[in-house]
Amino acid sequence: MENLASLSLVAVYSAMGVYTLAFIAFTLDLARRSAEAPVPAAARVAARATQTSSVAAGSGGTAVLDREDALLPEARDGSRGGATVYQRVAFALAIIGWVLHLAATLTRGLAADRVPWANMFEFGLTATVVGMGTFLGVQLWKDVRYLGAYMTGFTVLSLGIVTVNFYVDVVPTHPALQSAWLVIHVLVAVLATAFFAMGAGLSVMQLLRHQREVRKSAGLRFLDTLPGASTLESLAYRINVVGFVFWTFTLVAGAIWAERAWGRYWGWDTKEVWTFIIWVLFAGYIHARATRGWRGNRSAWLAIIGFSSVIFNYTIVNLYFEGLHSYSGL
Amino acid sequence: MEPLRPSDYDDGSAPSGTAERPDRASGDGPTQPRLGVVGWGRFLWRQLTSMRTALVLLLLLAVAAIPGSLVPQRSSNPNGVVQFRRDDPELFEILDALQLFDTFTSVWFSAIYLLLFVSLIGCIIPRTAHHWKALRSRPPKTPARLNRLVGYREADAPGSVEDALAAGEAVLRRQRFRVERYGNSLSAERGYLRETGNLVFHAALIGVLGTVGLAGGFGYNGQKVIVEGQTFVNQLTTYDSFSASRFFSDARLDPFSMRLDEFDAVFEAALDETRGTLIAQPLDYTASVTITEADGESVQRDIKVNAPIDIAGVRAYLLGNGFAPVITVRNADGDVVFDESVAFLPQDSNLTSLGIIKLPDGLPDQVGMIGFFYPSAIQLDSGALASIWPQPDNPVVTLNLFVGDLGLDDGVPRNAYALDVDDLEQLTGGETGNDSIILGLGQSAELPNGWGTVEFTALPRFVSIDFHHDPTQAGVLISSVLAIAGLIVSLFVPRRRMWIAAEQGADGQGVRLRYAGLAHGDDPNLDDAVDRLATEHLSGLGGALSPVDERALAPASSQ
Numbered sequence: 001m002e003n004l005a006s007l008s009l010v011a012v013y014s015a016m017g018v019y020t021l022a023f024i025a026f027t028l029d030l031a032r033r034s035a036e037a038p039v040p041a042a043a044r045v046a047a048r049a050t051q052t053s054s055v056a057a058g059s060g061g062t063a064v065l066d067r068e069d070a071l072l073p074e075a076r077d078g079s080r081g082g083a084t085v086y087q088r089v090a091f092a093l094a095i096i097g098w099v100l101h102l103a104a105t106l107t108r109g110l111a112a113d114r115v116p117w118a119n120m121f122e123f124g125l126t127a128t129v130v131g132m133g134t135f136l137g138v139q140l141w142k143d144v145r146y147l148g149a150y151m152t153g154f155t156v157l158s159l160g161i162v163t164v165n166f167y168v169d170v171v172p173t174h175p176a177l178q179s180a181w182l183v184i185h186v187l188v189a190v191l192a193t194a195f196f197a198m199g200a201g202l203s204v205m206q207l208l209r210h211q212r213e214v215r216k217s218a219g220l221r222f223l224d225t226l227p228g229a230s231t232l233e234s235l236a237y238r239i240n241v242v243g244f245v246f247w248t249f250t251l252v253a254g255a256i257w258a259e260r261a262w263g264r265y266w267g268w269d270t271k272e273v274w275t276f277i278i279w280v281l282f283a284g285y286i287h288a289r290a291t292r293g294w295r296g297n298r299s300a301w302l303a304i305i306g307f308s309s310v311i312f313n314y315t316i317v318n319l320y321f322e323g324l325h326s327y328s329g330l
Numbered sequence: 331m332e333p334l335r336p337s338d339y340d341d342g343s344a345p346s347g348t349a350e351r352p353d354r355a356s357g358d359g360p361t362q363p364r365l366g367v368v369g370w371g372r373f374l375w376r377q378l379t380s381m382r383t384a385l386v387l388l389l390l391l392a393v394a395a396i397p398g399s400l401v402p403q404r405s406s407n408p409n410g411v412v413q414f415r416r417d418d419p420e421l422f423e424i425l426d427a428l429q430l431f432d433t434f435t436s437v438w439f440s441a442i443y444l445l446l447f448v449s450l451i452g453c454i455i456p457r458t459a460h461h462w463k464a465l466r467s468r469p470p471k472t473p474a475r476l477n478r479l480v481g482y483r484e485a486d487a488p489g490s491v492e493d494a495l496a497a498g499e500a501v502l503r504r505q506r507f508r509v510e511r512y513g514n515s516l517s518a519e520r521g522y523l524r525e526t527g528n529l530v531f532h533a534a535l536i537g538v539l540g541t542v543g544l545a546g547g548f549g550y551n552g553q554k555v556i557v558e559g560q561t562f563v564n565q566l567t568t569y570d571s572f573s574a575s576r577f578f579s580d581a582r583l584d585p586f587s588m589r590l591d592e593f594d595a596v597f598e599a600a601l602d603e604t605r606g607t608l609i610a611q612p613l614d615y616t617a618s619v620t621i622t623e624a625d626g627e628s629v630q631r632d633i634k635v636n637a638p639i640d641i642a643g644v645r646a647y648l649l650g651n652g653f654a655p656v657i658t659v660r661n662a663d664g665d666v667v668f669d670e671s672v673a674f675l676p677q678d679s680n681l682t683s684l685g686i687i688k689l690p691d692g693l694p695d696q697v698g699m700i701g702f703f704y705p706s707a708i709q710l711d712s713g714a715l716a717s718i719w720p721q722p723d724n725p726v727v728t729l730n731l732f733v734g735d736l737g738l739d740d741g742v743p744r745n746a747y748a749l750d751v752d753d754l755e756q757l758t759g760g761e762t763g764n765d766s767i768i769l770g771l772g773q774s775a776e777l778p779n780g781w782g783t784v785e786f787t788a789l790p791r792f793v794s795i796d797f798h799h800d801p802t803q804a805g806v807l808i809s810s811v812l813a814i815a816g817l818i819v820s821l822f823v824p825r826r827r828m829w830i831a832a833e834q835g836a837d838g839q840g841v842r843l844r845y846a847g848l849a850h851g852d853d854p855n856l857d858d859a860v861d862r863l864a865t866e867h868l869s870g871l872g873g874a875l876s877p878v879d880e881r882a883l884a885p886a887s888s889q
Binding site for chain 1: 406635
């Protein structure tokens with residue numbers, strides 16, 4: 001069993017190394033996108049003209065010219081082109097890193113003879129692998145490789161922090177954690193965190209993109225190669241909403257488990273309070289998207305604040321706040 | 331038929347630029363009429379049930395909950411509150427006045443969530459009424475200019491208008507649409523489930539609050555320390571601690587008795603690499619009990635952590651455990667004056683435990699003893715004892731005697747687990763020059779001043795059991811499940827309308843078809859849905875989408 005545990009650690013470090021290379025490549029890709037010569041003005045006007053004419057022919061009404069389409073036509077899956085060869089390299093590295101990361105998680109679970117999410121280190125390990133997995137999975141559906149730098153960077157940072165600060169040897173589970181609810185409650189929390197992470201990344205991109213749309217000179221030029229702010233917002237919303245359903249389930253499953261283990265399903269323990277706060281924040285996010293004047297930037301900020309609270313909940317609350325859910329043994 | 335939504339509801343159908351502009355209703359608008367009392371009432375009600383108010387209240391609720399995690403709460407950590415008061419009495423007074431130690435029952439927190447629920451109820455009642463009407467109504471008439479809608483497509487197909495429309499209706503019904511025929515067009519709508527789910531979700535939240543509010547008054551919980559071999563009977567006076575809600579009465583306690591037959595703890599040794607010592611990792615705690623209920627039947631059950639048992643309407647949880655050495659004290663004549671098991675409370679992970687024994691009668695003076703128990707005792711270099719393992723491999727009790735007035739004669743209740751030694755005289759241990767009394771299992775020793783003997787007779791273990799009766803559980807669980815189901819449905823079931831318009835083909839041959847769709851709120855797949863409808867319809871008729879007009883009208887910025 002010790003072999004598997006050390007094998008897992010070796011795989012974690014290898015994954016971190018490959019992720020770092022992927023991160024560098026993704027960043028180079030974004031930098032190159034900024035340096036690419038802008039589409040010549042004539043071609044831009046021509047592109048606009050074809051659109052307008054076809055629109056006018058069909059509708060007989062005025063065509064609303066979206067500022068965001070003024071540069072490059074957007075493909076069905078939201079991609080715009082403009083990506084460089086670095087992106088392919090980076091994505092391949094990200095996949096390799098993810099496979100190593102997955103192996104690390106699985107061997108950790110095998111070493112411990114249970115699901116690999118029973119302490120803070122393992123939670124960080126599993127949450128990051130599911131987070132990257134979500135990124136890779138969403139890529140099959142829409143082109144989100146512009147998020148690659150954020151995802152790989154965040155993953156490397158998180159893995160580094162959990163490995164250095166939260167690492168514990170494989171130990172048998174405490175009786176309080178010997179429950180099927182460990183599998184359910186924590187797994188769903190991991191999934192929710194992963195989706196919220198992607199949603200927050202997209203919201204950040206949305207804010208940057210919006211700033212660029214409002215003022216052409218603001219921000220870096222690679223932002224022109226991203227989908228429009230409203231497309232990004234739409235995608236962020238759809239991903240955050242999945243995360244919200246998972247988080248609701250985390251809350252309810254946590255309450256059911258609390259009833260079995262602590263005698264009551266809700267006692268305003270610090271962890272319960274923060275789970276509630278995060279739930280209310282994301283409920284606010286969904287409401288904001290349905291409130292006039294709150295779509296767009298304000299919704300994006302709510303999503304970012306929500307995800308920051310998730311990170312706060314995982315770190316500060318676990319380590320420094322007193323409660324039944326304390327992680328003194330990490 | 332539109333559900334009656336608040337005026338500031340934004341379903342994403344406005345073009346992207348306009349949503350950013352602030353509301354220009356104030357200032358620039360026409361002169362507003364004067365409002366009377368009723369007018370103001372309606373205005374305030376509309377403000378309360380608007381989306382913006384709900385949003386602000388939600389965000390306020392999140393922020394208001396934060397103090398509840400920063401300071402100890404009376405509900406979850408009463409000892410912490412007491413400790414806070416000891417550490418910083420001035421700050422405690424200020425925070426207590428603000429009700430920060432009871433955040434979640436405080437005035438300000440309650441105001442927020444009560445307003446939120448009033449807003450919620452005020453919003454969903456009209457929406458439910460409208461949804462009820464919508465469910466029973468037919469899809470609306472086909473709009474005149476389909477080409478302005480999402481996913482507009484045109485196609486040519488052979489056959490007659492009637493055949494095309496009949497086939498169209500069949501396809502739409504297969505796709506679970508509700509279809510209505512208007513002249514030469516079909517109007518279809520589906521996704522009523524979305525609104526139903528939405529209403530169910532919000533109603534379930536009210537269900538949670540209502541259940542807690544109504545049934546919460548009938549709950550109670552009590553804790554009891556039971557020693558191996560002892561029996562506990564479910565009576566108000568026999569609990570160690572008990573708290574009940576408002577509508578509780580004694581009669582609500584269904585009678586039962588619980589006898590702790592045995593308690594087993596299993597530990598595994600793990601190496602603490604930083605210190606090079608062994609740590610005891612708890613693997614399992616099991617309390618074997620015999621339950622006798624009102625009908626006289628006895629059953630044997632096991633209680634484990636994470637596995638409570640249900641008895642006579644209460645649920646029994648295994649909380650803590652420890653050792654309860656039996657101490658026998660005899661006076662100078664050899665008569666037994668004290669023979670009880672005393673629960674020693676664990677102080678560390680190797681179950682070094684602290685116990686208090688009070689002997690107000692039987693000996694020449696009132697005697698209090700502070701005892702330490704070491705399950706696996708070893709002697710350290712300093713001479714002090716320590717326990718290195720939580721199992722009773724080498725059980726040792728050390729006792730220090732104090733004599734004086736124990737304060738029990740006043741009739742004032744005293745903490746059985748604490749001994750106030752300020753007014754007592756210490757006879758053994760400490761700086762008295764006399765050794766503490768050290769007893770192994772079965773050993774006895776002389777008391778000072780020839781007062782008799784004390785013996786460490788036996789070593790049973792104890793468990794602390796938490797008994798809970800919570801009538802809110804069933805209602806809250808059902809509401810939560812409904813809430814999740816409603817949430818999933820309301821977020822992922824698309825609500826949309828589709829239209830198929832048919833007219834005779836350009837040269838009198840065949841039929842010219844037009845397709846379009848409309849979404850209620852965010853529906854990024856609408857364009858694809860119209861495409862699928864058209865394709866399926868046409869493949870049945872043998873026609874094809876017109877290539878010229880097959881481009882998407884609106885750019886792919888579908889919301």
